[in-house]
Each structure stands twice: as structure tokens, then as C-alpha cells.
Amino acid sequence: MYELGVVYRHIPRPDRTAADGLATLGSATVHEAMGRVGLLDPGLRPVLPSQQISGTAVTVLLQPGDNWMLHVAAEQILPGDMVVAAVTSPCSDGYFGDLLATSFQARGARGLVIDAGVRDTYALQEMGFPVWSRAVSSRGTIKATLGSVNIPLVCGGMWVNPGDVIVADDDGVVCVPSAMVACTLEEALxxxxxxxxxxxxxxxxxxxxxxxxxxxxxxxxxxxxxx
Structure with a gap:
């Protein structure tokens, strides 16, 4: 059962150098280095191809058809973070577009992984803001129901904790537990x-x-x- 209606403001983040180093190795190598674990569902596909990035997870739990908590999450982003969003029930609506991307970029976010839909994909590509999503849909969302920010959640079938490192490229998305970042980097190298x-x-x-x-x-x- 998820904890609803909370925002955890202070989350542990692993060593930035090690977290950044994983980006150069890519999702496949990192996945193999961890013993073939940590891979999110391959149905999460990049809106902007040819990106290879990593970042620390700021997690967001959303409600079906409601993107309120993405706006709340923007305040918690630090430079080098990646937002990881899941929904309490499957939904393909367009939760995220160019306006939220502008806000996330201004806060220093490196990208978004969302187990739901996004829209404004042309603008996202023009902005160069990396997004991995389950769907693309013009259908918008409302702002009425609380979720949570920076709680452990399941995204793309994988358990993700705030502060874990997300590695994402054209091959897929991998979650590296924060306690395993340094040893995973060594093994991947x-x-x-x-x-x-x-x-x-x-x-x-x-x-x-x-x-x-x-x-x-x-x-x-x-x-x-x-x-």
C-alpha cells in the first residue's frame, strides 16, 4: 500500500561522480554488471532518441488522469536528478508536456521516466528534454487528487527508491539501488x-x-x- 499525500523533501543521493559515470556505460552494460537485474519494462520508450543519461531518482506517485503531483515534484528537483513517475492504476493520458518540461529543465532535471503517457512530443524533441514513456497521447489531465513525492514505488515493473540512480538510453531504462552505485560502476567499467x-x-x-x-x-x- 502506497503512502499518499506526502512529500519527502530530503532524500539521500549517492556520490554524484559515480552516478554520472554510469551514463557513459549505458543501460545494457549496467544491467549486465548488476547480474541482469534492475531493468524496467521495455515498453517504456524514448520520445527523444539517441540519448544516454543517468540521474538520481525523484519519485512521483500519480493518480489516473491527474498530473498534480508532477507540479509538486518540480520543487524537489536538484540538478542531476531524474523524475520517475508511476500511476496507481494504468493510464495512458498525456501527463507531461512542454510546459512541465520547461519547469523541470529550469530546476536541473536530466529527464523523465513515466509509466504513463506524455504529449507535446515535437516540442520535447525541440527542447532536447529526454523522456521515456509508456504511451503518447493528446488527452490532457486534471489537478485534483493527491499522490506523493519521494516515496518508494513500482515503475515499469521495477521497485524504485528515491535517490536510486536511473540509467536510460535507446535500449531501455535501468534502476541501480543507491547502495550499489559504486560497485556497479566498477563492475561495469x-x-x-x-x-x-x-x-x-x-x-x-x-x-x-x-x-x-x-x-x-x-x-x-x-x-x-x-x-
């Missing part, structure tokens, strides 16, 4: 170094069959070559 080495071998003509030692397992599985 090591994966990146290993992939760079493999990439060099593949570029030199080495086959994945040999690089990953696949030939014996394939033979044991019954693969036959016929000339």
Missing part, C-alpha cells in the same frame, strides 16, 4: 574493458565461435556440418 578487448579480436577476424569457445559445446549438442 571492467565489463567495458573486456568488451573492448573482444571487439578488437572480432575486428581482426577472429570468429565468435572461437573467441567464446563454442565449437565443442555445439558438437556435443549435435550440430553437424555438411559439405
Amino acid at each position: 571492467e565489463r567495458e574493458r573486456m568488451e573492448d578487448a573482444k571487439r578488437a579480436q572480432l575486428a581482426a577476424g577472429v570468429l565468435g565461435l572461437d573467441l567464446y569457445r563454442m565449437r565443442d559445446p555445439l558438437a556435443k549438442a549435435g550440430l553437424r556440418y555438411i559439405d
